[in-house]
Amino acid sequence: MGCRSGGTSPICKMKYAFLLFCLLGVASCQFRGFRQQFSNNFRGGQADDNFGGKEYHFSWRHDGGRKYTGGGAHGYCSNLGGGWQAVGISSPNEGRYINGIISNNRQQYIWTGGVRAGGGWRWLTGESFNVNDWSHTGGAGRRQPDNREGDENCLAILNNFYRDGVKWHDVSCHHTKPVICERN
Structure with missing residues (x-):
């Protein structure tokens, strides 16, 4: 027909x-x-939010909820191009903003751009910490950072994981988590 x-x-x-x-x-x-x-x-396509003159990208909104190792998270951010990197918290206001994002998006934890460097901690930019929000407890019940696993060289923010609120924890970089990326 x-x-x-x-x-x-x-x-x-x-x-x-x-x-x-x-x-x-x-x-x-x-x-x-x-x-x-x-x-x-x-x-620029990847910005989910703006705060304090910076743009923020939340990996879980773009990758189907995938989780990354510490190094994989840093690579995820840099692969966005255009100056993106894992978040580094430079002020108390930015810390409160990031904590709110984690809570409001019901994320258990996220990677940041914080890394152990020698005897201290630095952001991937090379800046030392101007502020910190280390937890008073962790897996061994000790104040953070405690290097409990012996190689806890990455900084994650955990959402009430140890009934401690949204707080910073040193974590072994092989664990997997989503990441918040930022650019100026």
Whole structure:
């Protein structure tokens, strides 16, 4: 039941109209996707929020809830390009903001850009900590940082994990968590 003789029969015209309608629908969907991708790329695309002159990206909103090792989290942020890195908390206000994001998004924990450097702690930028929010407890019941596993060289923020509120913990970098990325 093809439309061979010029396609002038009413059935052929309906088939052509239906085919045209389907093609326009597909084209519209693809254009919408292109337009959304272009819009995201034009804006930098990855920022979920802004605070204090910085942009923030929450990995769990973009990767299906995937979790990363400490090094994998740092790589995730830098792979966003354009100056993204794992969050470094430089003020009490920024700390409260990040804690609120963790609580409001019901995240159990996140990686930061904090790393053990020699006998102290630094952000990946090389800055030393201006503020800290270490927990009074951890897995062994000791004040943080406690290096309980012997290689706890990454800083994570845990959400009431030890009934201590949203607090900083030194954690072995092989554990997996989502990450908050930032850029200036």
